[in-house]
Amino acid sequence: MYGCVTRYGKYVCQILSEPGFKMSATGLVLARGGSKGIKNKNIVLLNSRPLLLRCLQVMHEAGCFSSIWVSTDDEKIAECAKNGGAKVHHRAKYTAVDEASSLCAVQEFLQHHTEISIVCVVQCTSPFLQARYLHKGMEKIQSGYDSVFSVTRRHLLRWSEGELTYPQNFNPRHRPQRQDWVGELYENGMFYFCKVNLVHQGLLQGGRCGYIEVPLCESLDIDSPFDIIVAQTWINYCQQEERQHSL
Amino acid sequence: MYGCVTRYGKYVCQILSEPGFKMSATGLVLARGGSKGIKNKNIVLLNSRPLLLRCLQVMHEAGCFSSIWVSTDDEKIAECAKNGGAKVHHRAKYTAVDEASSLCAVQEFLQHHTEISIVCVVQCTSPFLQARYLHKGMEKIQSGYDSVFSVTRRHLLRWSEGELTYPQNFNPRHRPQRQDWVGELYENGMFYFCKVNLVHQGLLQGGRCGYIEVPLCESLDIDSPFDIIVAQTWINYCQQEERQHSL
Numbered sequence: 203m204y205g206c207v208t209r210y211g212k213y214v215c216q217i218l219s220e221p222g223f224k225m226s227a228t229g230l231v232l233a234r235g236g237s238k239g240i241k242n243k244n245i246v247l248l249n250s251r252p253l254l255l256r257c258l259q260v261m262h263e264a265g266c267f268s269s270i271w272v273s274t275d276d277e278k279i280a281e282c283a284k285n286g287g288a289k290v291h292h293r294a295k296y297t298a299v300d301e302a303s304s305l306c307a308v309q310e311f312l313q314h315h316t317e318i319s320i321v322c323v324v325q326c327t328s329p330f331l332q333a334r335y336l337h338k339g340m341e342k343i344q345s346g347y348d349s350v351f352s353v354t355r356r357h358l359l360r361w362s363e364g365e366l367t368y369p370q371n372f373n374p375r376h377r378p379q380r381q382d383w384v385g386e387l388y389e390n391g392m393f394y395f396c397k398v399n400l401v402h403q404g405l406l407q408g409g410r411c412g413y414i415e416v417p418l419c420e421s422l423d424i425d426s427p428f429d430i431i432v433a434q435t436w437i438n439y440c441q442q443e444e445r446q447h448s449l
Numbered sequence: 450m451y452g453c454v455t456r457y458g459k460y461v462c463q464i465l466s467e468p469g470f471k472m473s474a475t476g477l478v479l480a481r482g483g484s485k486g487i488k489n490k491n492i493v494l495l496n497s498r499p500l501l502l503r504c505l506q507v508m509h510e511a512g513c514f515s516s517i518w519v520s521t522d523d524e525k526i527a528e529c530a531k532n533g534g535a536k537v538h539h540r541a542k543y544t545a546v547d548e549a550s551s552l553c554a555v556q557e558f559l560q561h562h563t564e565i566s567i568v569c570v571v572q573c574t575s576p577f578l579q580a581r582y583l584h585k586g587m588e589k590i591q592s593g594y595d596s597v598f599s600v601t602r603r604h605l606l607r608w609s610e611g612e613l614t615y616p617q618n619f620n621p622r623h624r625p626q627r628q629d630w631v632g633e634l635y636e637n638g639m640f641y642f643c644k645v646n647l648v649h650q651g652l653l654q655g656g657r658c659g660y661i662e663v664p665l666c667e668s669l670d671i672d673s674p675f676d677i678i679v680a681q682t683w684i685n686y687c688q689q690e691e692r693q694h695s696l
Contacts, residue, residue: 303624353614356605358603358635359635360633360635361600361634361636361660362634363633363634365659366657366658367600367634367659367660368658370633374653374655375652377550377552386610387607387609388605388606388608389605389606389607389608404622405621410613411615412612413614428666428686431686432682436675439675439678
């Protein structure tokens with residue numbers, strides 16, 4: 203489906219030489235070893251490929267990054283990163299604990315890479331990331347946005363918390379039919395493009411802030427063993443549908 | 450796992466004779482035949498049992514309904530309803546079209562059953578409905594609520610729609626960690642207890658309105674062929690976990 207490591211270089215160069223991409227962004231995957239819930243979550247296998255490797259392949263394919271880095275404290279992950287054609291940043295321990303935020307880890311990475319002006323943090327536990335979403339994100343950054351991240355549109359009815367509850371986003375006398383309501387936008391964590399001056403101000407989202415919409419069925423985030431099963435089931439289902447359509 | 454049809458009668462009587470349940474509620478499943486997306490969605494098989502049958506079994510088990518009805522326009526569904534120990538309401542055609550709301554179908558049902566004072570609409574496409582949730586709902590109604598329905602707590606970050614986007618339920622400078630944020634409540638469609646006077650006013654939710662919380666992993670609603678696969682996968686996973694724990 204994707205090219206091999208030796209082909210990435212060529213592919214990236216081809217795309218970057220298009221007139222469309224004059225700005226330079228660095229792709230960054232934060233992948234520490236000590237994940238809760240699933241052991242070694244970032245390199246767990248999906249369709250026989252580690253999540254991190256899948257993610258790096260899509261990032262290469264997107265062709266919008268001048269360099270791709272994995273920030274980690276784990277040797278196995280570092281090895282996988284190199285196999286996926288990424289550079290390895292050996293992150294400081296204080297950024298690799300449960301309490302540390304992604305922002306903190308990005309700031310620490312940037313301290314060592316002062317040449318970077320745009321960073322894109324990509325979450326490798328979003329297995330249905332597509333190159334075209336990253337591409338669209340980069341286009342938005344280039345058109346003047348300071349930060350761009352991925353969202354999912356959902357049609358969810360919200361209610362207040364308490365002894366009595368009240369509707370928050372609709373009128374129960376006129377319950378919205380799905381086809382008559384655009385729904386609402388929810389951050390899905392898949393990726394965050396951000397100009398570095400914002401990161402220095404303590405933000406991954408701010409300034410002229412835009413979004414890229416990703417369909418719900420591609421927004422799954424792997425957070426539990428069950429999510430892996432769902433993701434694998436979804437892949438098998440899609441492959442089966444593809445086979446049926448090609449008959 | 451559940452009793453057979455002949456046992457339901459006994460079970461229901463035992464529970465209803467407890468001092469806890471002096472009020473009488475009617476359980477109602479709206480299950481029309483012409484469902485979009487999945488053909489015959491309401492009687493699609495999950496673990497070899499039709500969704501409707503699973504639902505009716507749980508409703509019987511809950512022991513909080515003086516009678517259980519299925520409102521349908523479809524003969525197969527009517528047959529399944531009878532097999533599940535429910536009475537069949539042959540609904541008017543105008544309530545069984547895509548545009549008709551659940552409220553409309555409940556109102557039509559109640560026109561034929563003027564003796565009912567509390568109705569509980571149960572969605573048979575929520576395959577992980579548990580008797581204890583219905584039981585809790587009935588307890589709330591009995592304690593003085595006019596309507597009670599099921600919700601799911603989610604930790605989702607919302608953003609506004611438009612050329613630029615702004616956070617709606619958090620501060621990006623202090624992104625909430627999951628453990629420090631209670632999240633928000635979302636209707637999950639599993640069930641709606643409601644006093645009939647509210648239904649006459651055009652509402653399934655209103656008056657002293659309360660909720661019952663259902664965990665996210667049990668809130669799945671079957672709406673696409675893939676949902677069936679996910680539900681079956683989840684059931685298999687749980688059964689496997691149970692077997693491992695019992696070894």
